[in-house]
Amino acid sequence: MADSRERPHVLMMSEITADGKLTLKKGTSSKILMKYMSHETELLLHQTRAGCDAIMVGSNTIKIDNSFLTVRYVTGKSPLRVIPCSMADIPLASNVLGPEAPTVIGVSRKAPEERVQAIRDKGVHVVVAGEDRVDLPLLMQLLWKDFGVRRLMVEGGPTLNWHMLHHQLVNEIRLIHLPFIVGGADTPSLVGGMQIGSEDEMIRLGLKNFYLCGTNLVTEYDVQYRNATE
Numbered sequence: 001m002a003d004s005r006e007r008p009h010v011l012m013m014s015e016i017t018a019d020g021k022l023t024l025k026k027g028t029s030s031k032i033l034m035k036y037m038s039h040e041t042e043l044l045l046h047q048t049r050a051g052c053d054a055i056m057v058g059s060n061t062i063k064i065d066n067s068f069l070t071v072r073y074v075t076g077k078s079p080l081r082v083i084p085c086s087m088a089d090i091p092l093a094s095n096v097l098g099p100e101a102p103t104v105i106g107v108s109r110k111a112p113e114e115r116v117q118a119i120r121d122k123g124v125h126v127v128v129a130g131e132d133r134v135d136l137p138l139l140m141q142l143l144w145k146d147f148g149v150r151r152l153m154v155e156g157g158p159t160l161n162w163h164m165l166h167h168q169l170v171n172e173i174r175l176i177h178l179p180f181i182v183g184g185a186d187t188p189s190l191v192g193g194m195q196i197g198s199e200d201e202m203i204r205l206g207l208k209n210f211y212l213c214g215t216n217l218v219t220e221y222d223v224q225y226r227n228a229t230e
């Protein structure tokens with residue numbers, strides 16, 4: 001059985017508005033907001049990608065944003081792209097399935113074989129982790145063991161962010177603050193998922209750095225889980 005400590009160090013990085021939102025409204029691409037990042041911050045984002053072995057986003061972000069997840073604004077190697085997608089229903093025309101960088105699609109055992117094969121036919125790795133849904137702790141161990149991933153960056157969206165935090169898989173958070181308020185009760189925010197039952201379940205963060213990058217405030221936190229085993 002795999003050693004649970006053998007998983008990548010995980011940095012969650014996101015652009016958020018002053019009211020904690022990730023997009024203009026539900027169902028829209030974050031690329032609209034990202035246009036308002038300063039150039040220096042775009043460089044920071046791409047430097048961070050280049051400094052990681054892998055980058056992961058949720059399958060819904062791929063469906064909405066059709067991201068490339070490559071390093072473009074700085075010199076450096078694009079990281080391995082990782083997309084958890086339980087039923088392997090990622091559109092086959094997705095940019096992330098293109099040849100610009102290697103990609104791993106994490107699927108569950110329920111994923112239909114023909115969809116898995118269609119993804120493999122594009123030269124993309126498919127990793128089965130989990131029964132009904134992608135088992136994120138297992139996926140982290142497989143990335144460590146089979147793909148040599150030691151440092152992983154998670155770039156959202158809120159559903160994946162919540163599951164990664166819920167499983168205590170995130171070590172650090174870096175936020176790029178955009179000076180806007182967009183509002184909207186159901187507009188995606190940094191973390192979605194389930195409501196917590198009480199203050200005991202709050203995940204505590206330790207602020208470790210803050211600075212201006214171009215015109216954007218950047219904040220950096222360590223994640224301090226209660227009952228953490230390591």
Ligand SMILES: NC(=O)c1ccc[n+]([C@@H]2O[C@H](COP(=O)([O-])OP(=O)(O)OC[C@H]3O[C@@H](n4cnc5c(N)ncnc54)[C@H](OP(=O)(O)O)[C@@H]3O)[C@@H](O)[C@H]2O)c1
Nearest residue numbers: 015022030058059060061085086134156157158159160163
């Ligand atoms: N501002 C930013 O920095 C930023 C960054 C990224 C995204 N976004 C925005 O976020 C929005 C999308 O967020 P979202 O919350 O709807 O989706 P998401 O977090 O991108 O993707 C969630 C999907 O991932 C799949 N998944 C597979 N295994 C999972 C697991 N174990 N745990 C969690 N998810 C798993 C699930 O689909 P299956 O059940 O089909 O597997 C799930 O519905 C978009 O509007 C996008 O623009 C913003």
